[in-house]
Amino acid sequence: MAAAHVLVFPFPAQGHMNCMMHFATGLLGAGLHPPRLGDAAAALAAGSRRLHFMSVPDGLPDDHARAVGDFLEHMELLRTKGSVAYRVLLTSLVRAGDDSAGFPPVTCVVADLSIPRLSIPRLFELGELPFPAGGDLDEPVRGVPGMENFLRRRDLPSFSRGCGNPMLQKVNEDTAHSRKARALVLNTAASMEGPALAHIAPNMRDVFAIGPLHTMFPAPAAAGSLWRADDGCMAWLDVLPDRSVVYMSLGSLTVISLEQFTEFLHGLVAAGYPFLWVLRPDMSAALREAITAAGDSKARVVEWAPQLDVLRHRAVGCFLTHAGWNSTLEAAVEGVPTVCWPFFADQQMNSRFVGGVWRTGLDMKDVCDRAVVERMVREAMESGEIRASAQALARQLRRDVADDCGSSAAEFQRLVGFIKVLSLSMADTGQ
Template identity: 60%
Template sequence: MAAAHVLVFPFPLRGHINRMLHFATALVGAGVHVTFLHTEHNLRRLGGRASASSPAGSPRLRFLSIPDGLPDDHRRSVADIFELYKSLAAEAIGPYRALLAPSPTTGSRAADVSVDPTGGFPPVTCLVADGVLPWAIDAAEELGVPAIAFRTISACSFLAYLSSPKLFELGELPFPAGGDLDEPVRGVPGMESLLRRRDLPRLCRRPNETDDVDPKLHTVVKLSADSSRARALILNTTASLEQSALAHIAPRMRDLFAVGPLHAMSPAAPCSSLLREDDGCTAWLDGHADRSVVYASLGSLATISRDQFTELFSGLVAAGYPFLWVFRPDMVEVEAGQDAALQEAVRGAGGSGKARVVAWAPQRDVLRHRAVGCFLTHAGWNSMLEAAIEGVPTVCWPLNADQQINSRFVGAVWKTGLDMKDVCDRAVVEKTVREAMESAEIRQSAQALAQQVRRDVAARGSSATEFDRLVKFVKKLSTSSDSPSST
């Protein structure tokens, strides 16, 4: 029987890498060989931090790299995602195919493999690729390697993308410019009484009366539909959070696995942070009372205007609580040479003693700290899961992608926080933060949900059971060219 060897290929952005590396580490713990595929640019940024295998030093995990086609000084920011997507598809396909079917004479570029072309690993028997890389899935199947898709967004947002053709058919998309954003949206099963126009991704909004829908929306919708071609779809979620959405997605996929939150199922994954974390956050939090600090972070990619910065910052100060704010150097859009006042405001906050401003924070450590009372977040799915399992109330200020739907579920379904979308006013920030910090009902809901999610990832919980089923699925794929579902 051939040893199972899974090639795990994330889209090369921090949030995608983090969760798929937790997934890879969990596979290693289940006895599977794993090759984790970075881009050359990201592997250089990680340096020696990526060369560690598993927490136990398992020889079953290795890191290889392929080019993304962009120069090293390219920003690779959220505004450039589609450029990165196109460049990766064009430049990586040759080296990628060589990893799936390596020549015995050429080998492959490896971060930690130099002895032989395969690095002592068996041939790749299965691919788990980011669902936004359908070309990677298609190439694997062409070479006889069965492929599984992995999406890093929430099930509810994935379902909305899957439902978009129906929304176009019903005339729900695109939204008219200047229309009522609180208008209910029909056509997303299970969410008919929940979703409003403002809860769908910003790509759904017409910029003005003359423009048609953003063509990027059609691209994203097609990427979601393409997941049905894979042998299965993996989602980093749990039935406790998204049972209804999962039930509506399942019939449209060949198989479906809900195996999250993965960071809680494999907490000791190798370092994957492309940003250097400030190691003084925990010590600073230690000096504060329980549930007295607001933690604020808008993720690793988001950019905001100077006016938005001013309103968020002023609202946090006015709320009156100590706060820990992740303020990346590239987060605020300002003209060159015109950021002196902004930097002075940040320095002033950090010197006040009531605030700590850092370029990046160890978020999971921060959220589990007793001093944190609420989390002001962009509502990215990774952040939502990290807050959920720690029982931390959230204030959601979503910006793009799946964040609009995630924040709606926080405020209207799970009731573990407040949704502040489409508003950036200091008075609203102040009021919303205070309510999240002081509401006993929100805190009780957050803690109750945390208890359930922890049960899901524990032994015999729903996510743990699904992961066991997934490992068996992968091993069966690795011994047969046919999908288990078709035999």
């Protein structure tokens, strides 16, 4: 059989790189060759001769901030300038591999640049999209199978709001392109999103639900990280009582105004619990105010945290999060109740599932008021019902990734076999 050589191509953002690093680690364990296009995690690359890192230019200068406000520009440059360099590299890797690293030709590509949202074309057909910016956000959305009873306009991706949003049209176009793929690989578990998987499957040639990847295939904490985590916060947590701390992190892209920051701060202080707050380097102007307002004994503010370790720590009682998918999965696996304040993209939908389907936390979308922050943080910290739901989901997810009987573990093995068959067919056809 021809050697299977997988090219893993993440979108160049922190959350995407995190997920793909765990995926590449899993492929290594299965005996495949998975090089990954990117600059980070050189330490992991040095530890394995079968993991090779390469990069392609995205069309922006090295010192460009690549902020969320530039997202459409970044996407367009990746589609034009970046794709040219990518195709040149891919062509060389498919034809000859990488002789200098001893890699065989590439036989399979796993890319996350085109994310299918398979219901969006149908929502256009039904007239559910686009809806006006001033429309009723609590209007039910009826066109998504399995979600008729709980989905509202405000739960759709943020780019759905307002007619003429270019991002909405782009996602609609990308959905058609995604259906041409040989398979769709999802970092989820059947126990979390069974109805959604059942809806997706008939629209794709094959679907693999192989998550949560970070639990199945742990990678070094620093691998893929754009910022250095402040490990000192772990010692601060060590001296605090069990389930007494609110951990707050809004991820790698969320932008908050000074007014929103002030509401969060006053709400956290009023809730009365110690809190660990991640304020990225680009938010660092607020650090002194946060520490002064709360006092050193009640607050710890860091530019970046070792999130997996924090969520596993006994002192953490709840997680105030942007509801990015990585953060949502990481909290779910650890059974930590969440308060969700989504910013954009998939986060609106994720937060609705947390509050309205899994019941593992509270959905605070579209609100940034100190009284609401205080009330929801207290409820997440103190509700036995929410904690029980969170812990029940955590137990199920651990069963899902168990090697002997887990559905995600079995799906990953099926994926490995699928990739090997692709490699053999390429060798047989000379493609």
